[in-house]
Amino acid sequence: MQRLHITLGDITHCTTDAIVNAANTSLLGGGGVDGAIHRAAGPALLEECRKLGGCPTGQVKATQAYRLPCRFGIHTPGPIWHGGTANEDTLLSDCYRNSLIAAAALGCRTVAFPSISTGVYRFPVHRAANIAVSTIRSYLRTHPEMQQVTIVCFDQTTFSAYQTALSESEYNDAEKR
Numbered sequence: 001m002q003r004l005h006i007t008l009g010d011i012t013h014c015t016t017d018a019i020v021n022a023a024n025t026s027l028l029g030g031g032g033v034d035g036a037i038h039r040a041a042g043p044a045l046l047e048e049c050r051k052l053g054g055c056p057t058g059q060v061k062a063t064q065a066y067r068l069p070c071r072f073g074i075h076t077p078g079p080i081w082h083g084g085t086a087n088e089d090t091l092l093s094d095c096y097r098n099s100l101i102a103a104a105a106l107g108c109r110t111v112a113f114p115s116i117s118t119g120v121y122r123f124p125v126h127r128a129a130n131i132a133v134s135t136i137r138s139y140l141r142t143h144p145e146m147q148q149v150t151i152v153c154f155d156q157t158t159f160s161a162y163q164t165a166l167s168e169s170e171y172n173d174a175e176k177r
């Protein structure tokens with residue numbers, strides 16, 4: 001059964017147990033998906049975030065979801081793209097894996113991700129998609145209790161990049177068998 005899905009849409013509408021926010025290290029909100037999540041959750045989210053003392057890149061902090069239709073927000077600052085020599089790949093993989101670990105610790109069985117770091121932070125989308133897909137698939141292989149993970153893409157180009165990454169990853173696994 002396929003447990004990783006790629007969809008096109010707005011993550012603030014997701015009714016998964018948790019949604020992940022592509023935040024910054026201050027956790028005090030911003031533009032892009034972070035701005036959309038804070039707008040949809042309402043001001044109580046910012047109040048809770050103010051008490052968290054920020055978050056290092058690749059790490060995560062969880063909050064309540066307030067007016068969002070999910071149960072929890074998992075906030076993770078992705079790496080800013082500096083050309084690929086500043087540990088960006090590992091840090092991006094950390095964002096996905098640590099978000100899943102935090103969601104599972106809260107009892108979540110369904111999680112939605114945005115395309116972390118590929119907007120304002122300028123991480124190349126095909127490279128980011130391969131990292132996201134391989135990190136999530138490797139987590140799912142060893143965590144059968146996680147029922148469904150969705151990557152919610154906001155535009156067609158991003159959606160196509162993640163669909164390609166998923167098909168290639170599935171094809172490569174089938175070749176190995």
Ligand code: AR6
Nearest residue numbers: 010011022024030031032033034036117118119120121154
């Ligand atoms: N649902 C799903 N995806 C969305 C939505 C949405 N409602 N809105 C935008 N995206 P970005 P980053 C997509 O820039 O690169 C913020 O200011 C967007 O089209 O939101 O990690 C933070 O505070 C893109 O494909 O995040 C940080 O300072 C993807 O989400 C900084 O931006 C990520 O783009 C983080 O930059």
